[in-house]
Amino acid sequence: MVNYLCHVCDTTFSVDITRYKCECGSPLNLTQSEIYFPIEEIKNRDNNLWRYREALPIANESSIVSLNEGMTPLIPASSSACDHRLKLDFVFPTGSYKDRGASILLSKAREIGIREVVEDSSGNAGAAIAAYSAKADIDCTIYCPSTTSAGKLTQISMHGAKLKLIEGSRAHTTQAVLQATGTTFYASHNWNPFFLEGTKTLAFEITEQLGWKAPDGVICPVGFGSIYLGLYIGFKQLYDQKIIKKIPRLLGVQSEACCPIYQTYHYNQPKITKMALRHETLAEGIISELPVRSKMIMEAMNTTDGAFTIVSEENIKDGIKILAKQGIYVEPTSAVIVKAFDHFTQTKIIRGNDLIVSVLTGSGLKATDKLTKMLST
Ligand SMILES: [Zn+2]
Known part of the structure; x- marks a missing residue:
């Protein structure tokens, strides 16, 4: 069973919650789960990142949110x-490569019954979280700096995510999303392990x-x-x-x-x-x-x-x-x-x-x- 583990103060937490950091303020890692690589079997599997199934911390097949991503040239x-x-x-x-993280993160969100996520991004992670949220039928709000490339912003909106543009630096965008998280699942590519x-x-x-x-x-x-x-x-x-x-x-x-x-x-x-x-x-x-x-x-x-x-x-x-x-x-x-x-x-x-x-x-x-x-x- 995988848990959150703070590698600063060693506190562990269940992953079935909307927590995104330790009480001490540090980011959380995962406790090591049982993994292995059945190389001969992997060779014959679909050409996507889920071929490494035994090394990925998603228990239920039915939770997997995938667009056949991975095995890039x-x-x-x-x-x-x-x-x-x-x-x-x-x-x-x-x-962008952010689909790797979005596929696993949204699969986990679905596995623990999350219905709504928020995320902040310079663009690519937001687009990936928006796309995989759409695929998973999970409500999504993305915070981006107002200077983000137009193509990324259009992509986020097209996937049906609510888009919040924040003036100022990238750090201002993070401050804005943290004020908004409350009890909503923070699908952060930086905080969520x-x-x-x-x-x-x-x-x-x-x-x-x-x-x-x-x-x-x-x-x-x-x-x-x-x-x-x-x-x-x-x-x-x-x-x-x-x-x-x-x-x-x-x-x-x-x-x-x-x-x-x-x-x-x-x-x-x-x-x-x-x-x-x-x-x-x-x-x-x-x-x-x-x-x-x-x-x-x-x-x-x-x-x-x-x-x-x-x-x-x-x-x-x-x-x-x-x-x-x-x-x-x-x-x-x-x-x-x-x-x-x-x-x-x-x-x-x-x-x-x-x-x-x-x-x-x-x-x-x-x-x-x-x-x-x-x-x-
Ligand atoms: Zn801690």
């Missing part, structure tokens, strides 16, 4: 620096697609850390089950405009401290002045010998163009990985015989307004 990148692959994790029903149970399947897929072998490193954009932490949880479970021999180095990328985790890494500080947004950035999906799960991000970075880098606005624009010329159309937040790969190669964090996977997180179609503006300047 893993393709070779054009690189001479090392064996570099791209995980096209925007090939999802809503156009069931979301990470979905994003961890990214690690399973990468490993399976490489022949049940872990890469040497994985590069991903990091704001609140839902991919970074999902990768950590997923690879750790595979390691604990002796499926892989090592946990890959987790290599995070932040925008120079807001990079509290990079600062901590670069200056070798013991904990992540708040950093105000310096200026607007194209990488709207990774603006996080202080990630909710800071302590766990530090643990993931330290345990995996991870590293962080930052990219400038020019780096992001270059990344978008370089990928587009290879036929890959992603939103600016995803494109950070292109120059990040170069930075990690230059600093010899990536070496010549490494196998590296970079995660592309959101479709370019999500940010048509911002990309159109970029083309005309």
